[in-house]
Amino acid sequence: MLPEELTAALAARLERAWPGDPFPLGAHWDGEGTNFAIWSTTATAAQVCLFDSGGAAAGQSGTEYRIDLDDRTYHVWHGYLPGVGPGQRYGFRLDGPYDPSRGLFHNPAKLLLDPYARAIEGEFVDHPAVYADSAEDSAPHVPRSVVIHSAFPWGDDRRPNVPWDDTVIYELHVRGFTKLHPDVPPELRGTYAGLAHPAAVDYLTSLGVTAVELMPVHQFVTEPAVQARGMRNYWGYNTAGFFAPHEAYSSRRGNQVREFKSMVRALHAAGIEVILDVVYNHTAEGEPNGPVLNFRGIDNGSYYRLDEHDPSKYVDYTGCGNTFDPRHPFPLQLITDSLRYWITEMHVDGFRFDLASALARSLHDVDKLSSFFDTIHQDPVISQAKLIAEPWDVGAGGYQVGEFPPLWTEWNGRYRDTVRSFWAHGTDGVRDLAYRLTGSSDLYGDDGRLPIASINYVTAHDGFTMRDLVSYERKHNEANGEANRDGTDDNRSFNGGTEGDPAPAEVVALRRRQARNLLSTLLLSTGAPMLVAGDERWRTQQGNNNAYVQDNEISWLDWTSSDSAEDLLALVRRLLTLRRDHPVLRQRAFFEGRPVEDECKDLAWFHPAGREMSDQDWFDTGLRSIGMYLDGRGLRHRGRRGELIIDDSFLLLLHAGDSDGEFRLPATPWAAEFETVIDTTCPGGAPPSSAPVPGGASLPVRARSVRLLRVQR
Structure with a gap:
């Protein structure tokens, strides 16, 4: 076993890297040493930086050893370091032109995460040193990449391969699902190991769902604006590493990769598929004046969509400050390499692509023939996974429900809006509802797709919970610290005559019946239904329809038994049993x-x-x-x-x-x-x-x- 600490003797041998290989990208240990490779078309020099354990946490720089990568092949800087192995913390520093007016942000004072890092350790702490225009070293304030040993005893793990027409998706948050679970050991609550615990798995199987859709588990960080409010990003839609499982969801430091694999193995053994909610449309670096964590300091103009008239600005189709640019070969390769890694090495079964329209824009419009779609469809590994699009972004023409090509299923926003409106105030009649109940043939019947292309849902992480949908007609997001300006105002909800809790007994009874109506409509519709964790347990977020910074009881699942929870839980189990036993309730064809x-x-x-x-x-x-x-x-x-x-x-x-x-x-x-x-x-x-x-x-x-x-x- 190679030592975790860098000894003086080892450091002496690392004054110069061996040439190594340009591929694969990232850090790869071969049993005797590690090959490092990073791609950049604009850098003029590159270094790999090794840290001892003293630099494991943000705020601690630790001892750093910088080794020049003198070899460059096809814009890939590479080198091999003998004696460096699993557990080694590292990063890159790239030198080159710094000219924001041209979209160039090279600064060797910035420690950069490896875009291909399999594990990441430590947190990002907002500080002037992390910005491109600072000459101060950013290392004490940013996470480290970590070399891993990928071996894992998968045993007889088999993918459940549940047909789409049998699929019932359960969207959950790894931390929030078990954080308060009384039957999960305290040290495992809120972790991958907690989700793999028999108490959690048994609940999922007894409910009757066939797949869990995990809110983002790629390594993410908290935005500077959120840190300034003394909060943290809870949802995870702020990715810093496309290959690394989020470290904070591991029950033991440095065990996130192995623990994630163990979780997948346990869920597969119960016949449950694992689908990841993935965020490739933007990154945690935000606007051009945001922090430099990786891509901005590596090759800003290739990884991000720049304004063609002013390269100092980004084109923002995501509302998050930047848009990742898979029109370029290497960013597209990074996305597909990431997807293949999660399928082949981590054994996941599918992906839900956040703001997928942003990935499919060619020049400006969403294009079915874009290189993103072409590459996904032709890939023999990725094309066989479950592919779910959130078929919109925030740019003009970005709402593309019903327009994604075959192989893709879609979050059916039309289904959500129609069903909500029907049960809330019912002002539109039943014509559109009939399409939604029967698989949305008006959206998916004209291009060879089937009802299973429609992911039917009434609620999702983004918006009201089921209980709040029948209890509030206005959002109540004051706890987020944005003066209630955040979150949608288009809720299509009905509170029964009283806003929020407490409410008269007759209003509460009506609300529970409304929740039963919505759940019954969802689970008796043709298409693939998606439930949100806790909706079957009468979970409330107290009217907050954008709880992305609420890492607390507002977001965590409440496992306390109540009449309301038992009511809805029994209904969902009854409906899913009916759906499983009767193909006419889950037709594959229109x-x-x-x-x-x-x-x-x-x-x-x-x-x-x-x-x-x-x-x-x-x-x-x-x-x-x-x-x-x-x-x-x-x-x-x-x-x-x-x-x-x-x-x-x-x-x-x-x-x-x-x-x-x-x-x-x-x-x-x-x-x-x-x-x-x-x-x-x-x-x-x-x-x-x-x-x-x-x-x-x-x-x-x-x-x-x-x-x-x-x-x-």
Whole structure:
């Protein structure tokens, strides 16, 4: 085992690097030494800098040894250092022209993170020394890259390879999910090991989800403006290292890579896929006058999109100060190398790309034929992973829901907005809702994609929780320290008549029913549903719809048992069991309204009066009720014992009206009788035992409620 400290004898041997190799980029240990390689088209000199453990934390410089990298091949500075191995902390210093007017920010006083670092240690502390125009050494204030040993006993780890039509995504925050979990040992709470603990894994499997979508776990840092408010970045959308698991989520210092792999192995063993929320659209360096952490000091004009008229400025399609530029070969290579690394070395199953439209802009417009899409589609490894786009950015023309090419699924923002609006104030009728319930064929049916291209969601990390969506009509973000200016004002929410908590008992009852309605709509829609951790437990953020700096009980999952939590938890489990057992509730292909048997169609829409919907009905903006009939007789699947089963048929009734009403049920040939299997007027959605209702009868429906009826013939 190589020593962690740099001995004087070793330091003496490191006065000059061996030539080494230009590829692979980054730091790679071969058992006897480490090869270092960094790419820059504008640097005139490069050094690799080694630190002893005294420089492990920000604010401590430690002993630094600087070794020139004299060899340069294809714009790659490289060198091999014998005797340097795992655990070695390092960084780079690059010299070259400093001319901000031309977009050049080289300054050898800035210690730079390795863009390919597999591990990063320490925190970034805002200080004048970290900025490009300072001659002061930045090393005491920035993190270090770390050489790693990549070996890991994966054993018989197998990817679950869950088909998209069986997929149920659960978005969670690694720290927040287990930080308060009473059955996870205190020392593991809020870590990768905590998420791998049997108490956490058993909960996920009992819930019925098939994949966890982890909010950013790439190494990230806190923005200077947030540090100035005495806060920290909690969400993680401020990446500093595209290959390194976030150090703070490790239960032991220096164990983040191994612990992350152990977490993936444990989740895979339970049949749960791991999807990463990745932020390649911008970096933690922010605007041109932001800190110099890596890319700005390495090759600013290649890594970032510069204003073509004024190279001292950035083009900002992300709202975060800069836009990463995969139009250039090496930034694009860095992204694809990172994706392949997480798939092949870390065994993750897919990615959700934050602000994906920003990655696909060629000149200015989002382009389906961009080099980013071409490279992803042609890559034999990346193209086989689950690929999810957040199909928008903040630039003009950036809203691209429904426009990403095949292979991609999308966060369906149209689904979120339509379902929220229907259950909040219902002013748009049901025409758009019908598209959303059946997989959004208007968005995905014209280019060969399937309903599984639609990631259906009502809530996400960004915005109200489910409880807050039915409790607040205005954001309450004062705790973020931005005078409530941050966060969206377009919430499409309904508070039941009282803003926030506490509220009268009848308002609380209505809110719980509204939450059941929203969850039932989501989990009974065609497409791939995404739940947010805690929505099934009545979690609140106290009206904060942008809790990105709330690393506290506002964001952490509350595991305390309550009637409300047990209510929604039971409902979600019931719905996901139904969805798993009935393919008609998770169709892979779009419904066609075609005959199945007895003149019944695979999909039919019913007016509350009992007739099939007419053209006039579809354009009735005051209509707040609809029935969706799904015929499962054309679908055959294997039961738990391997027997061939013809699926059931269902009638889903959604009534968003403020008053109780009636729904006349379709009669023969649609059904002889109907059995209620989900009723959102009841806790847990569990209907009381009752006799089946005959077809053609008028069924009373409660104000703001959902019924799922099973057809009996």
